Amino acid sequence: MQPFVQDRRQFMVGASLAALALPAAARATLAQASGRKTRHVVLVAFAGGVRTRETFGSPGNVPTLEALAKEGVLYKRVKSSNLGHFGAALSIFTGISEARGIRENARGTDPTLFEYVRKDLGLAASDVWISTSGGAQQTNYSYGLHPDYGARYGANTVDGDGLFNAEFKSILETWGRPKALSQKEAELYARLRGAIGSTPGGALNNLENSARIEQYILQELTSGTADIRGANAADAKAIRVARNLLVLFKPKLVGIVLQQADAAHGSFNGYVEIIRRNDEALGDLWRAIQGDPQLRDSTTVIVLPEFGRDADLNSRRGLDHGDGSNDLEYVTATCWGPDFAKNRVVEDDVQAIDVCPSVCELLGVNAAKARGKKLPRLYA
Numbered sequence: 001m002q003p004f005v006q007d008r009r010q011f012m013v014g015a016s017l018a019a020l021a022l023p024a025a026a027r028a029t030l031a032q033a034s035g036r037k038t039r040h041v042v043l044v045a046f047a048g049g050v051r052t053r054e055t056f057g058s059p060g061n062v063p064t065l066e067a068l069a070k071e072g073v074l075y076k077r078v079k080s081s082n083l084g085h086f087g088a089a090l091s092i093f094t095g096i097s098e099a100r101g102i103r104e105n106a107r108g109t110d111p112t113l114f115e116y117v118r119k120d121l122g123l124a125a126s127d128v129w130i131s132t133s134g135g136a137q138q139t140n141y142s143y144g145l146h147p148d149y150g151a152r153y154g155a156n157t158v159d160g161d162g163l164f165n166a167e168f169k170s171i172l173e174t175w176g177r178p179k180a181l182s183q184k185e186a187e188l189y190a191r192l193r194g195a196i197g198s199t200p201g202g203a204l205n206n207l208e209n210s211a212r213i214e215q216y217i218l219q220e221l222t223s224g225t226a227d228i229r230g231a232n233a234a235d236a237k238a239i240r241v242a243r244n245l246l247v248l249f250k251p252k253l254v255g256i257v258l259q260q261a262d263a264a265h266g267s268f269n270g271y272v273e274i275i276r277r278n279d280e281a282l283g284d285l286w287r288a289i290q291g292d293p294q295l296r297d298s299t300t301v302i303v304l305p306e307f308g309r310d311a312d313l314n315s316r317r318g319l320d321h322g323d324g325s326n327d328l329e330y331v332t333a334t335c336w337g338p339d340f341a342k343n344r345v346v347e348d349d350v351q352a353i354d355v356c357p358s359v360c361e362l363l364g365v366n367a368a369k370a371r372g373k374k375l376p377r378l379y380a
């Protein structure tokens with residue numbers, strides 16, 4: 001992996017790397033609580049409605065997920081929570097079945113995984129992130145409104161498509177030269193800063209973190225994230241952002257929410273292409289983890305869609321979601337990490353809401369309000 005370009009900005013990027021590194025001792029202290037090897041968790045909502053038929057049911061579509069499963073645990077019957085994209089994906093993070101309208105744009109009242117982890121482990125904002133594929137709705141995954149939890153324990157939100165687009169690249173040119181920002185550039189810069197760390201107590205509210213985050217933005221703008229194209233561009237950006245966050249900040253928890261597979265409503269072929277490309281992007285993420293000595297033996301990756309899709313094609317040769325079929329209601333979850341069993345396939349029925357309490361248990365945290373159970377037969 002070569003995330004950083006070697007050009008005239010090398011000095012700047014190098015300086016940021018030094019600033020971003022946290023003392024190993026500080027990490028080690030936090031890590032011991034659970035008695036597990038896992039120090040970092042990446043939880044991917046491979047959302048947008050993805051059937052098992054097009055993932056594990058179609059050899060060659062998802063080589064990354066297949067490789068993860070071979071070295072981890074595969075749950076073949078994961079019951080999704082409900083049929084709306086927003087509520088179903090939220091349920092993965094709260095461990096509670098969330099009935100939500102598909103266009104609803106509001107925070108829930110239930111705490112999220114991010115809040116449990118930050119509160120119980122006393123983590124800083126820079127230790128818990130969520131990287132989304134786009135849309136204001138997805139910022140609601142970062143925290144809920146429960147009085148015991150809420151914004152002060154929320155995840156930093158980075159919206160890859162909103163933030164790392166070509167428009168912002170021009171700012172970089174200015175930053176690279178000692179000259180004042182034009183008014184337009186200053187406005188872009190303000191928007192860029194505003195797009196991340198928007199939670200109270202978020203990374204940008206702290207001077208030290210503020211400098212780190214700004215350097216991080218530079219990393220993204222120089223490492224090609226803004227130039228990602230293709231049918232899954234927004235999803236791929238979300239994955240790339242998470243990869244770079246992971247490598248730079250070594251956070252405790254990174255959530256990723258994808259969504260573009262929902263193109264399936266209009267095109268089955270387009271949907272399959274997005275699944276394949278997203279698997280490829282997850283492959284980059286996985287390789288980055290394996291190539292990093294600080295992450296390699298201490299990072300857990302969990303991937304699951306929020307629900308599947310209908311059993312049969314619609315009149316546009318696409319796939320909707322609403323027929324109540326097994327294809328729709330059951331998805332496959334892939335769990336890989338140093339504490340988990342290898343090459344184990346679990347056929348028992350489990351639920352998407354089991355993921356939140358299972359991740360919490362792994363990290364030694366209590367998912368106090370979650371209603372899911374611990375995933376069975378997960379550990380080695």
Ligand SMILES: [Zn+2]
Pocket residue numbers: 048049085262265321
């Ligand atoms: Zn849809």
